[in-house]
Amino acid sequence: MPQNKPFLPHWFKYIDLESKRQFNAELFKDGSFRIYERETIRGQDQNIAIFLDGVFHPTTTGAAYYFMNLLVGLAGSPLNVFLFRCYRGWEDPYIYEKLPFSTVCIDPEVFYDDLTSQIDVLRKYSIRTLIFDTSEVILRQGVYFKETLKSKIIHDIQNVDHVLSKMGGLSPDVVEKQKQELLAADKYVDLYWAKTEMDKVQLQNVGIDPHKIRVRHPIIDTKRIRYSLRKKLGNPVKALFLGNMSYPPNIEGLEVLENTYKDCVTNGIRLEIDVVGEGDLATLAEKFPHLNLKGKVDSINDLFLDYHLAFACPSYGSGISLKVLDYMAAGLPVIANDIGVRGHSQLISNYVLIDNRESLYPAVQRLFENPEFYTRLSSSSRVYIDKYFNPEKDIRTFEDDIREINLCP
16 A cells, blocks of 8 residues: 555646635534535445545536536436545535535545455445546545455546646656556556547557547536527627646636737737636736636536627647537637637537638727627537537446446456
8 A cells, every 4th residue: 555645646736735724623623524415326336536636616618517427427327426536625615515416525534545444335336436537646546446345446547647738848857757658557547538539549559458448528517507599799808717727727718818908909809818727827827917816616507698709829739628518518618729618529610710810900900890600600519519528428338438447257
């Protein structure tokens, strides 16, 4: 079992660790675990757990919504579903009393470094299938659980890390280290859930057995995002850019939005761009004085209703662009670059306005001058979500995968 303390995944350099730590003291005053248990199906041996650290709720990232939707969807199946949550105080823990799946909140000092105590919880609930989101945590936690309990391991691929790091210009040593982590974890992985065909190819390119990879589209629960049909752009135009503003691809995307603002104002379009997400807001405000840096919000469920359009223009990325799906589910017309719609089929170009220039003013002008086109984007975006990201249809493929790997010796 790992002995070095403390442990943090490598991507924590993009996360605010200090927020709301006061919740932790009360939650764990009587022990290292706080369990919010839903009624389980007696005799059911298909019990699964998703292990999750990082931002989950409030949700200002597409990945957070993906995990919530996946958990809720699986909880509506004949499976017993558990979230093993590394609880750092970012959300009010009592939200877990209301969610349809069981949650095991775990003290951060225990989550990675006291795996024997978690074994007792896994045994108590007869949890056989474990889902992790990075190779790094599989090597830290998954290996021990698999060797001790003979668990089945699913690697849910958010990004192919070494590909993303190479795109971001990180050192060859970092890229190689992440590639080797992926390969080292592979011997313990029974199944991969990739979001895109491109992810699948990138996994195969480093030697992952293609028979272990399933392309599983993210679940978009349209019932959780309020929809509103937009009929014309207002003046001022209220626009949204959503994401973690400690994350380099999003920060570099702000350059495009600053240019877009200046060009719109010069040409008589009053554009107001709200940037929602945590980060070093004071420094960003100095660099991008014409953007409204709002910080993070507690929920995006009603946030979209205040806007006429959304931007999706990060500078690089791997995996599927998830936030664009949340925008579309709300009926928000989207202006994106190719990176903003990465991982989607070419069909998405019929539902999103794509522009790769350093200023997106021409795209804003087109929507401003063509209300019919603007309204068509708003109405068709929800159609796209319902057609290609249907939760009732897609969740069955996840269920089938879990059953399949548990039939294997």
